[in-house]
Amino acid sequence: MADDAVDIEALIAEIREEARALRARAGPGNVAPFGDRAARLRALAQPLASEVAPSAAAASDRALERMRASADLPSAPLDSHRALLGHTVALMKRILRRVLSPFFDQQARFNVAGIDALANLARRLDTLEDALARHRATGGDPEPCFDYAAFEAIFRGSRESLRAAQASYLDLFPDAASGPVLDLGCGPGVFLELLRESGVPGFGVDRCNPATTQAALAGLDVRTGDFFETLDHCPAQSLGGIVAFQVVEHLSLPALQRLLRLARQRLRPGGVLVLESVNLASLITHARGWTIDPTHAQPVHPLTLRFLVEQAGFSTIELRYSGAVEAETRLEPDPAGGAAARNVERLNRIVFGPQDYAIVARA
Template sequence: MWTHDWLTDTRTSYDTVAVAYADLVRGAIAREQYIRTALSLFADTVRTAGGGPVADVGCGPGHVTAHLHTLGVDAFGVDLSPGMVDVARRDHPGLRFEVGSMTDLRLPDGSLAGLVAWQSLIHIPDDEVPAVFGHFHRVLRPGGPLQLLFHVGAGSRLKTEGYGGHPMQVHVHRRQPEQVVSWLREAGFEVEAQLLLSPGRAASQAVLFARRG
């Protein structure tokens, strides 16, 4: 089942857990005040700049995409896993979802008014992150906002079992915000703010707010 190709293993893993993962995160945004606040700020930024299409890259079952729609944002989802995209289309039939990879983001240059990548960067190896941020910069309009959510910490672990007890084969990478900020700046982004969730705990996360320079 598993290969030595991290991208293929990630796709297969999330195909396997798609339904269970969708059940787990359903309603999660409603329970998390700071998460809702971060998305509201992102939506306000997009609307203030005149609106336009926004990509939720690594959208999973589409719950973030759908929440952005409730905030008046013209969001669509992109995910590596066809299984996740199928679940997203099932749960949110009025929205657009497509299969794609942030490592080869097939969107026109300057076509997006904004981009979010929530908990999807965590499976990208360090040496691939600069190229991913290069794609994000390319597809955003000048001044377009970027918002990232990722696990805070150091090192990586291999996740072999996931949601609902299903088998997985994915590496989960934890990073310090300072490292991600450095990569963003090298890619041409202006980093405006960061939000730490549960700082100092094992489950700590960070939200970074940036704009395309």
């Protein structure tokens, strides 16, 4: 054997012996076994359930303890008098329920209305406090107002071009049974109009602006208000679809995550979520759609949105690209072919790729 060769068999035998000796000296060891890999992965998919269950059980135990203490019953004999009094008690319960039900229902409605009113007041108070803080921060000068409706009317594209672009999503809602579809940020109601023509029920929500008023006057179900409030008021698993065109890039990350969580809860199993945004992987969007709108809050890369959507519990997620750059803007191919033509094609793909993408996911 050469001088620098390693007698690997001898080395491994030494290592095994040393490990045995060290373990004997260190004791049986405290490294708990890893456990069932599949079970641990599945538990990660449902963190809330696993976290909530033990605390709920503990709370239930504590409540039982309190009940026992307040009733002071541990020493009382637990004899049943059902045979003697059972029928009379059941009859009295039925009569009382019939008499008192209207009052209980009324009380329940009042409680719900009271809770809603308090929540609304809290939200309004938060808004006012924020506005006051901003007002103080700017030295008391009124905040300049950005007229987004006017901006959008100029830069969002013609109604015809929007119809053509959004019609490509109609295949996701083939018939009336695939509705109702909620359009978040519906603007002038282009997609709602397309749905109506296809016989699919739908409604939209957006801030109050001339475009939504016009859409409402055209007979479309357009509501004004906050996305989250609208979703909050939809019953669980009541929607067949939720669409949001060019909306997610206006939201902060926590707001986007909240939107996805709510959407997942409000869609029925198999319901479709469509989120369209600016495709920043196509470099021309940095000189166009992305920078032109000063209200964009943060870029949302297609893969980031896909990750967030998957994390929110959606499945069968698909990425669709649209908004091809017009031929006169793209680099002209070199008719001679060769490396120059291939480079032009490569540049066209990177710089002038599709300007929009949409995540299509199912609940």
